[in-house]
Amino acid sequence: MKWLRRLLGMDILDGLDLSNISFDLDAPPIATSFRQTGTLPHSSSFSGIVSRFHKKKWLFKGDEFFRNWEDSPRKWAARERYAGSGKNCGHFFGCSVKGSQAEGAAYHMDPAEHSLLEVELRLDSALDLTYEENIDWVLGRVFENPEILGTAYFSKLIELIHHQQGGDQVNEMIGVTATNEGFDSLLFFGARALRSYDSSWTMNPEDPLIYMTEQLAFPGMRANRDLQNLVVFSGSDLTRRISRYRIDGGDWRPNPYHGVTQEELDRVLEHPSSSQPNPGWMISQKITLAPTDRGEPIHFTNDES
Secondary structure (H helix, E strand, O other), X not given: OHHHHHHHOOOOOOOOOOOOOOOOOOOOOOOOOOOOOXXXXXXEEEEEEEEEEEEHHHOOOXXXXXXXXXXXXXXXXXXXXXXXXXXXXXXXXXXXXHHHHHHHHHOOOOOOOEEEEEEEEEEEEEEEOXXXXXXXXXXXXXXXXXXXXXXXXXXXXXXXXXXXXXXXXXXXXXXXXXXXXXXXXXXXXXXXXXXXXXXXXXXXXXXXXXXXXXXXXXHHHHOOHHHEEEEEOOHHHHHHHEEEEEEOOOOOEEOOOOOOOXXXXXXXXXXXXXXXXXXXXXXXXXXXXXXXXXXXXXXXXXXXX
16 A cells, blocks of 8 residues: 555555445446435534634624624625625634634735634534535536536546635535525535645546545545535524634633524624525526536536526
8 A cells, every 4th residue: 555655645544444445446436435414415413613713803702702603794795615695605614723724824814913713513414525425416416417527526526616716606506505405504625635635636537546546535535624614604503503612722712692592693683584685596507517628627607597
């Protein structure tokens, strides 16, 4: 296995259970490792500490903690990853402090203007796009002909990672699909995952060896929270699911709104649930892919409604 470790460019084999992995170089493996732990198919329950860099002037504590997550008209208008303007909201976290630091650097956040906010929460139905079979499912909901992407999962993963800051049509449609299906959040690999494993996914996608490397790389990426992000769709739901928080590594503080009912939270919200828009945005037509002369996928943008 030393040659494979060198090929992957990092020691992802260390500590991995390889007993259930078989290498068939004649055909790509069908991923079957996902086990549903959430309340919906393709979902995982999620619990733990996540973090983000939050602007200090908009950071609220104590009885005003709910204000950090209000789904205001400004929030609805924002265009973010997996949260299209006027389609659905998104509240974003790194799944580790190291991951949040990398995200902050990518977005050139000024440390003097931001604080590290860590929260502990539990979610019931995160659409888990860290698993190959769930990636297949969501791509089938977004693309008319996802087979154009090929069978290599790294090629498919590229389609899930935003092509530009603020998101694009593909992950907007994924966000709409997730909210329409009732998922409370979405767990996904950030661009750091592709950068960390670039020696794997930049290999020829038609090389049968890529299937072997993917069977090793994806479990390694799932085991590394630094490479994962979480987006929660409802600010009210997020507020009620956070049990405690801390700022810049200080003492943990209880969230006074943890576990309250929506009605109780609505009494303090400036934008209660009764005022939230119901855009009813549906995917009327999937994206059609067409191969270029080089065999790489391109997007034909279809009309949306």
